[in-house]
Amino acid sequence: MTISNNPVVVQAFRLLSTALTLKEKFDLKEDTKVLQAYLIIYNRELDTLKGVIPDSVISAGNLLRHSAFLNRYINSNQPESCYQDIMDICHTDIYVMLELFFRYLSENKDQEYSYYNWATIHPYIEKLARPRFEAKHFADAVEASLKEINEIVKTEFKYLKGDEEDGASLMRKAFGTNANNNFSPAIPLADNSTITGRNIQEGYMNIFAGVMIGIRNPKAHGNLSISQAEAWEKIMICSHLMRIWDGYKKL
Known part of the structure; x- marks a missing residue:
């Protein structure tokens, strides 16, 4: 299995696509209900990613912390308080998470990594x-x-x-x-x-x-x-x- 079709990599880019769409709604100053609808989709993609990536990798960066802020502020009708969080997710966090995952693969070459995580x-x-x-x-x-x-x-x-x-x-x-x-x-x-x-x-x-x-x-x-x-x-x-x-x- 190549890196390009590794399920973690594929899901990371799905999450990035969803995050970019959510950021676009921020930029268009959509109301909170719209942001909440797209946040639901974002959370589903994040949950899927958490299911296929080692906990030690996804917990090491800021992706989960910034995602938690998204949920807190969008759901409390304060989206302006988490704009920097969606910016960081789109521009930094997901890429850092991928770098950490590639390092994990490099350091664990002799260990079997399950791609089919039930x-x-x-x-x-x-x-x-x-x-x-x-x-x-x-x-x-x-x-x-x-x-x-x-x-x-x-x-x-x-x-x-x-x-x-x-x-x-x-x-x-x-x-x-x-x-x-x-x-x-x-x-x-x-x-x-x-x-x-x-x-x-x-x-x-x-x-x-x-x-x-x-x-x-x-x-x-x-x-x-x-x-x-x-x-x-x-x-x-x-x-x-x-x-x-x-x-x-x-x-």
């Missing part, structure tokens, strides 16, 4: 995917994960609406938000009273539907073989969608 995976997905993945049934691990997501949404939608749908059609009807339903989706994943919330809702509707079309259906209708790395990437997608689902259950 602690980062949602428990429902881990229970289904891990035994298949470790038995090298990679495509089956992904298919089982997606079937679980489909079944969970299907059961909830039938309970709420009395209709039985499946696959991409189910996801569009369950999560769809538009003027026709007064921006009140059957299953809300965000605050649909705001444009930002509707954008989040529509985005995840398309992701849920997209994985059913692009990942689940080809495997279900064909004897496809995928690599270990590709399977892990898809399992991570499934895990992320399950955490989004957990967020709905808390709304």
Whole structure:
């Protein structure tokens, strides 16, 4: 595995992209509710990074400290008090963290570093995917994960609406938000009273539907073989969608 596709490096740059977007909202002087919505996304990416990087590395710099200040001040309606923190995260902290990680790799060449960290995976997905993945049934691990997501949404939608749908059609009807339903989706994943919330809702509707079309259906209708790395990437997608689902259950 090369440095460029190392999961820590990949996730660090995802976090950087999210941080830069959040900083842009600061620069545009968006209101606190908008900042809070983007902070939720930032926190999810940070949590994912914490799951794949050694604790000794991420705790050594200022990334966690500045991130804590972001949460404190944005959530207390004082975003002006943490502008320097988002600046430091974007311009310094993530790069320092990567330097510390590269040093860690250099100093621990003789130690196995697990790239497949099940602690980062949602428990429902881990229970289904891990035994298949470790038995090298990679495509089956992904298919089982997606079937679980489909079944969970299907059961909830039938309970709420009395209709039985499946696959991409189910996801569009369950999560769809538009003027026709007064921006009140059957299953809300965000605050649909705001444009930002509707954008989040529509985005995840398309992701849920997209994985059913692009990942689940080809495997279900064909004897496809995928690599270990590709399977892990898809399992991570499934895990992320399950955490989004957990967020709905808390709304």
